[in-house]
Amino acid sequence: MTSNLETADNPEQLERIVIEPLTRVEGHGKVTLLQDENLHIRQARLHIVEFRGFEKFIQGRPYWELPVLVQRLCGICPVSHHLAAAKATDMLVGATQLTPTAEKIRRLMHYGQTLQSHALHFFHLCSPDLLFGFDDEVRHRNIVGVIEDNPEIAKQGVLLRKYGQEVIRLTAGKRIHGTGAIPGGVNKSLDREEINYLKKDIEQIVQWGQGAVELIKRIFFEQLDYHMSFARFDSNMLGMIGAKGEFDIYHGGLRARNADGDMIFDHVDYTRYSDYIREGVKNWSYMKFPFIESLGAENGWYRVGPLARVNNCDYFSTPLAEQQRRIFREAGHGRPVQASLAFHWARLIELLYCTEAIRELLLDPDISGKDLLNRGALQHCGIGVLEAPRGTLFHHYEIDADGIVNKANLIVSTTNNNQAMNESIRQVANSYLDGNRLSEPLLNQIEVAIRAYDPCLSCATHAMGKMPLEITLLNENAEIIDRLEKRVTGEIQRCSS
Amino acid sequence: MSSKNTFMLDGVAIEFSEGDTIMDAALRSGSYIPHLCHNPEFRPHGSCRVCVVNINGRQVSSCTQPASAGLEVDNSSEDLVQERRNLLQMLFVEGNHVCPGCEKSGACQLQAVAYYTGMLSPQYTHFFPQRSVDASHPDTAIDFNRCILCELCVRASRDVDHKDVFSISGRGIGSHLVVNSPSGKLGDSAFAATDKAAHVCPVGAILPKHRGYEQPIGSRLYDRSPISIVGDVAAHESDDQGDTHGR
Incomplete structure (x- = not known):
């Protein structure tokens, strides 16, 4: 399944073009292209140039610190790490079932997080490409340009994100790096005043969520063939689904489909992830390359995130998102939608889902309940998995009898998309760059392909101890x-x- | 008020009794002098030096200096506050005080005093000492990274619990807290979670296990008001800040 642009035969004889830093993505990365004298692209690689050592330096720390410590991996989706670690520590403290209040407060926090992250990514980072074109003038192709030309769209983006962050603040204590989820539950529920504060704007937020999906559909269908073929390739898709096959980003089993939509595995207990997923290392990247073990490294790599989730699930439990999912799936003509730019479309369907799910939860009396914690006997191993905005997130910890962490493994969402992002830039290089004298608008197409994945490069780099140099x-x-x-x-x- | 029984603290007359230190009298009158190693339940120690005040151009620790009539005590001049900031910065860089990840954040006396004096970020080079966590005791953990050598646990264990579980070993910059047990581990010592020594640590060095961040942001000790109003951590030890079941 992989293309042949990973490693050129004679790199020293080729001209090297570097895109550094990658812009409008989270974290630091670069792309290198090697071009021969006939302007053919011979090698294209996405490199992650920063380094995180969380798996190492949380060793020796008490387990109860994990949800707060590891969320410092990221300033954009810390809630995802906070909750994945909290789920792992639930296992560690023997909490096999959370109280209804604890689970619903955590879900509320997670929906708020996904809402704000998706809004940030689409409106602030990617809408300039999609609204103005990939070759628009650089100084206009940014959020300031959006504010100038489309102030209403920009305003909705900013306020959608703000609403998500307010949900986080009220459930976790702070907009960024809160402490709400603790081993076995949560440390607070919502009082009447907080619920009313969120209820006040939720109808407007749902309406703007619908508007966002209509906007991306309009953009997508205006040049349907182009958008469906840009950086398109077949891949497997992995994600979490609920017990009935419904879309669920907080809890469920793992489902993987191949490029035709056939099941590779389904409803897999995520605590057995290591029986299904392996991680490879390459000597030119700090980011690992996960793959489905049964298919091997060459054919087993996969995509995660909105595209995989909306393709993988059987239905959304909320009506507006489900209506949009059906339209989305029709674009695949019976197969999973494989277009990389369809990530944006799927992402905004998820955003709409989050607004609806928040609205439902705000009507649920459990979110103001008082029963917050549930704990049992301390266990040796804890694994927490959920769907972060960027894809499936695995946290795995082992502790000693005193409760001190002695082993950690994190497979971060963006890491899962490593091979796919590399394939995307190779597709773009082959289709649009090959044979051309490279220019900024052409090189921006490489970045457009990467941005579709909403990569969080800071979170994803942690190959400590196995790092080639x-x-x-x-x-x-x-x-x-x-x-x-x-x-x-x-x-x-x-x-x- | 007789001038015989008062001294002036930043221009305000403070009444005192025989045997009072400046700190005793100031606290009783509601005047706050920043401090870390002082706890009115124990004999004054004078080691953290955060409570230094100026008396006639001489710096003294207010927790050990006997009050006397007619003293003019400076507790708030910029030079003095800058001295305190410097001392606090040294405390921060000598240990590993990572407030963003510390479960004591928001209820930590070191952090609260730092905020009170305006010490928001250390300018000295961090030592980043290699220290460990001792979680061998079933109920209590010690994070040596956060110890500021105030010796309150030493004093509590010796003077109240009569167990001598803790001591300071080494000299100068090598000074460090040690546990009196065959293995040097808390779990092998006579320590119990009900000991006084378990409830006097002003920072996040001696903490109950398994509770972590049970106190939500917004209702921690110093979330709403500064330490000058709230008072010391130890004064609130009887408050239950961890039971979230009934919240």
Whole structure:
């Protein structure tokens, strides 16, 4: 399934074009393109140039700190890490079932998080590409340009995000890096005043959510063939689904489909994720490459996130989102929709779902309940999985008898999309860049392909201990005079230049 | 009010009794002097130096300085407050005080005093010492990263619990808290969660296990009012800040 642009045969003879930093994505990354003398692209890679060591430095810390510590991985979707770690610590404290209040407060927090993250991504980061075109002037192709040309759209984006953050603030204590979810439950519910505050604007928020889906559909259908073919490729898709096959981003089983929509596995207990998912390492990226073990590294890589979730689920439990899901699936003509830009479409259907789900929960008396915690006997191993805005998020911890963490494994949403993002830029390179003298608008198409995934590059880099490293020594004429390579095994070898 | 039994604290007359320190009299009158190692339940220690005040151009620790009639005590001049900020910065950089991830955040006396004095960020180089967490006791954990060597646990264990569980070992910058047990672990000591020593730590070094962040943001000790109004952590130890079941 992988394309042939990962590694060129003779990189030293090719011209190197670097897109750095990638803009309008979370975190730091770059793309390198190698182009031959006939302007053909021979190699295209997405590199993640920053490094996180959370799996290592939470070792030695007490388990009850985990939901608060690990959320510092990210400032955009900390709630996802907060809740995934909380779910893992639920297992650690023997809480097999949360109280209704605890589960619903956590869901409310998660829907608020997904709403604000999706609004941020679409309106602030991606709408300039989609509203103005990929080749629009750089100084206009940004959120300021959107505010100038489409003030109503910009306003709705800002206020949708604000509403999501207010939901987070009231359930977690702070808009960013709160403390609401604790092992076995939550530390607060909502009082009447807080519920009324959120109810006040929810109808408007749902309405704007509908408007967002209509906006992306209008953009998409204006150039349907182009949008359906841009960075399009077949891939497997992985995501969480509810017990009845419904869309569920907080709890459920794992479902993977192949490119034709056939089931690879379904309703898998996520605590057994390591029986199904493996992680590969490549010597040119700090980000790992997960794959479905039964299919192998070459064919088993997959996509996660909105595109996978909306393709994978059988239905949405809320009426407006379900109506939009059906329209979306019709675009696939019986197969999963594989267009990378359809991520945006799916993302806004999810945004609409979150507004509806928040509206439902605000009418549920359980969210002001007083029974917040449920704990049993301490366990050795805890695994928490949920669907973060960017895709399936795995947190896995092991503790000693004193409650101290001695092992951690995080498979972060963006990591799951690593191979897919690389495939996307190779598709774009092949389709639009190959044979051309490269220019900013052409290179922006590479970034457009990556942005579709809403990658959070900061969260996704954590290959500590297995990190390959290459050190190249150049002389004053930029000629290589020495090169050392540390392999994933830890072995250090001098390479011939 | 007889001038014989008063001194002036920042221009305000403070009444005192025989045997009072400046700190005793100030606290009783409702005047706040920042402090960390002082706890009125224990003999004054004078080690943290945060409570230094100026008396006739001389700096003294108010928790050990006997009050006397006619003293002119400066508790708020900019130079003095800057000295306190410097001391607090040193305390922050000598340990590993990571407020954003600390469960004591919002209810920590070190953090509260830092806010009160305007010490918002250390300018000294962090030591980043290699310290561990001792969670060997079933009910209580010690995070040595956060210890500020106030010796309140040492004093409580020695003077109230009569167990001598804690002591300070080493000298100078190498000083550190140790546990009196064969293994050096709290779980092997005579310590019990009901001991006085379990309830006097002004920072997040000695904490009950398994509770973590049960107190929501917004209702922690110093979330609503500064330490000058709320008072010390130890004064609120009887408040139940962890039971969320009935909230």
